[in-house]
Amino acid sequence: MILYAIKKEIPVIIIKKWYICFLLFFIFSCQSYDDTSSPVKDSMNGFWFSAEKGYIFEFTDDKDVFYNINAIGCSVQDDDFVLEDFRVNQVSENELIATSDLSDSEVKLTRLLNQNPFCLSDQISATEDPTVNFDHFWNIFNDYYVFFEARNIDWSQYENLREQITADNLYNIIEELAYLLEDGHVSIIDEDNDIQIESGIPKLLERLNTNLSGDFILENVDDFFNLGNEKLITIVTDYLGGDFEIDERENIIWGLITNDVGYINILGMEGYGTNFSNELSSLNILLDTIMDDLKTSGVSKLVIDIRFNSGGIDTVALDIVSRFTDQERVSYFKKARLGNTFTENKSFSVGPSGDFQFTEDIILLTSPATFSAGELFALCMKDLPYVTIVGENTGGAFSTILTHVLPNGAEIGLSNEIYSDAQGEVFEIVGIGPDNQENQVPFLSTLDFEGEIDSGIDRALELFNN
Numbered sequence: 001m002i003l004y005a006i007k008k009e010i011p012v013i014i015i016k017k018w019y020i021c022f023l024l025f026f027i028f029s030c031q032s033y034d035d036t037s038s039p040v041k042d043s044m045n046g047f048w049f050s051a052e053k054g055y056i057f058e059f060t061d062d063k064d065v066f067y068n069i070n071a072i073g074c075s076v077q078d079d080d081f082v083l084e085d086f087r088v089n090q091v092s093e094n095e096l097i098a099t100s101d102l103s104d105s106e107v108k109l110t111r112l113l114n115q116n117p118f119c120l121s122d123q124i125s126a127t128e129d130p131t132v133n134f135d136h137f138w139n140i141f142n143d144y145y146v147f148f149e150a151r152n153i154d155w156s157q158y159e160n161l162r163e164q165i166t167a168d169n170l171y172n173i174i175e176e177l178a179y180l181l182e183d184g185h186v187s188i189i190d191e192d193n194d195i196q197i198e199s200g201i202p203k204l205l206e207r208l209n210t211n212l213s214g215d216f217i218l219e220n221v222d223d224f225f226n227l228g229n230e231k232l233i234t235i236v237t238d239y240l241g242g243d244f245e246i247d248e249r250e251n252i253i254w255g256l257i258t259n260d261v262g263y264i265n266i267l268g269m270e271g272y273g274t275n276f277s278n279e280l281s282s283l284n285i286l287l288d289t290i291m292d293d294l295k296t297s298g299v300s301k302l303v304i305d306i307r308f309n310s311g312g313i314d315t316v317a318l319d320i321v322s323r324f325t326d327q328e329r330v331s332y333f334k335k336a337r338l339g340n341t342f343t344e345n346k347s348f349s350v351g352p353s354g355d356f357q358f359t360e361d362i363i364l365l366t367s368p369a370t371f372s373a374g375e376l377f378a379l380c381m382k383d384l385p386y387v388t389i390v391g392e393n394t395g396g397a398f399s400t401i402l403t404h405v406l407p408n409g410a411e412i413g414l415s416n417e418i419y420s421d422a423q424g425e426v427f428e429i430v431g432i433g434p435d436n437q438e439n440q441v442p443f444l445s446t447l448d449f450e451g452e453i454d455s456g457i458d459r460a461l462e463l464f465n466n
Contacts, residue, residue: 048109074119125407184397190410211445262299269373270312311372322353363460367443370394393433
């Protein structure tokens with residue numbers, strides 16, 4: 001996630017390093033047991049399997065182990081897995097359902113009578129052997145990745161690359177395959193070898209450079225951070241006049257552009273609490289303050305800016321949406337790959353919450369740097385009758401990140417879910433953006449930086465005045 005921190009007294013934005021949060025850990029790091037629940041824990045002992053995620057959990061009296069499986073074997077993701085702060089409902093002797101406030105989905109686990117046929121002792125891999133690691137990499141994607149067809153990738157043709165793999169070229173070949181996918185939710189991180197491969201970065205930089213030239217051309221992510229700084233400085237100084245509010249964890253900026261036009265910049269969809277347990281409660285305290293300020297100001301028009309928002313937690317996005325919706329409605333559907341088919345295509349609804357909801361004219365600003373939970377926010381907001389989108393299409397990466405590990409300990413992140421809107425349309429790859437050419441406005445442009453303006457906000461003001 002990209003976090004922007006801005007000090008009100010000094011208009012300088014500090015941008016932390018690009019970071020993708022592996023959200024599935026929220027489901028299994030958010031469980032709470034009291035004294036009365038210990039019999040449930042005892043009855044959970046054994047092996048439990050999540051087919052769509054390729055996860056096996058071994059629960060024992062002493063310690064719990066978290067395994068990842070694919071077609072050729074098994075790796076240990078955590079050999080001392082701790083259950084704390086998440087809710088488990090044992091539906092039957094052979095079925096568990098795990099839920100968390102920080103996830104919009106539940107995870108179903110079925111009991112295995114023993115480790116067979118998965119994770120036998122001779123299948124558990126912990127090795128630096130480059131061929132074995134490539135085999136696991138290829139099979140993890142072959143088993144769980146959901147967008148090969150949508151991205152026009154014939155994954156099978158790359159399996160025989162294993163014959164070329166050496167210790168020296170393993171990550172070079174993996175990087176080439178990752179970049180083929182151009183997926184903002186695909187990553188390979190090996191901290192021991194200082195490897196960090198982000199599949200979506202080259203495509204993102206290409207899109208952001210479309211309207212940039214000369215010294216403004218982005219060569220890397222750091223360049224994007226620098227231009228992002230400049231743009232935010234322009235917004236808070238020239239459009240908000242230096243008079244703005246920002247929460248103590250520096251996630252949302254809000255203020256007035258004019259007496260009649262409010263502005264909210266949602267910089268990320270996580271990090272509102274000091275820990276997972278108070279994430280949503282802290283967020284909603286902040287939202288109460290922002291909505292009270294909007295109501296008191298009497299503005300009848302609002303710009304919501306998610307152009308800098310690279311995502312976070314889906315339920316954070318949904319809680320924010322609830323402050324701008326006039327009635328409960330189905331907002332999206334989601335399903336996960338399950339072998340050669342899919343899990344149930346489950347619907348999700350969002351309704352109003354809080355004492356006050358802003359439901360007058362809203363312009364939503366989007367960009368190629370809007371990803372993941374930021375895109376879910378756009379997916380839910382776009383069908384509201386009083387919302388107009390201005391900017392560029394979002395990044396087109398919606399799926400919660402599924403994490404697996406290679407035998408050498410490297411972490412793999414990939415997309416295995418398909419999100420669609422209330423009408424069933426899928427926006428993966430293409431993203432969500434304006435529905436007409438007039439409202440297509442570049443996020444970053446040489447003209448904007450040279451003129452010290454923000455064309456997205458300017459276009460929003462034009463629409464409000466029409």
